[in-house]
Amino acid sequence: MKAEKNLQYPVVGSITRRWSPRAFTDKKIPKAEIKSLFEAARWAASARNQQPWLFIWATREQEDIYPQVFDCLNDWNQSWAKTADLLIITFARTLTDDKKHPITSAMYDLGLAMGNMTAQASESGIYLHHCGGIEIAKIKQHFQVPEHYMPVTMIAAGYPGNPESIPADIAQNEYNEQIRNEQDEFVFNGIPVWK
Ligand SMILES: Cc1cc2nc3c(=O)[nH]c(=O)nc-3n(C[C@H](O)[C@H](O)[C@H](O)COP(=O)(O)O)c2cc1C
Known part of the structure; x- marks a missing residue:
């Protein structure tokens, strides 16, 4: 669905293929794949190996938890994210274990x-x-979030679907080319051209 990226240099397939859909199919993400997503996060580097992240997730079929998670998206995001099978709220822990x-x-x-x-x-x-x-x-109200956890983002995840399943004014984005700055605007082998 997406036009091929205008790469300046080759990159691996997982980067070439990636884009951010807003329309998803009905296909459910297998539970094992969901666990692998968190496993990948688990093995990230972090300062002093403090691993200061936390995730709350829900799939659309989970009637007990999903509505509360979905409720935490703003209205505009709700208008398209309702087609996503999986939602994840991400948190950053802002204090050390001893909270000092x-x-x-x-x-x-x-x-x-x-x-x-x-x-x-x-x-x-x-x-x-x-x-x-x-x-x-x-988010704070539904999930009793303590002060030292900062809600950062929500992730809507699934398999790309029919753009006609989301509002027409948003659907056009599904076809738009992914645009990026050129490397020489942000990569410097010396004193940068500061903007
Ligand atoms: C931290 C962050 C916040 C974002 N917030 C939103 C959002 O609230 N709603 C939305 O539709 N897209 C959001 N996006 C998606 C970006 O608009 C998208 O990544 C960007 O336009 C580049 O498109 P691409 O990911 O398809 O390459 C966000 C992306 C990031 C990384």
């Missing part, structure tokens, strides 16, 4: 874990759509 010191790298560490998860998904034909459009207050 901040983990200043928590967001970086969570990002590495999510990079691992995204690559694992792509390798399995599963697509993740990362969402910052979430309702923090609802």
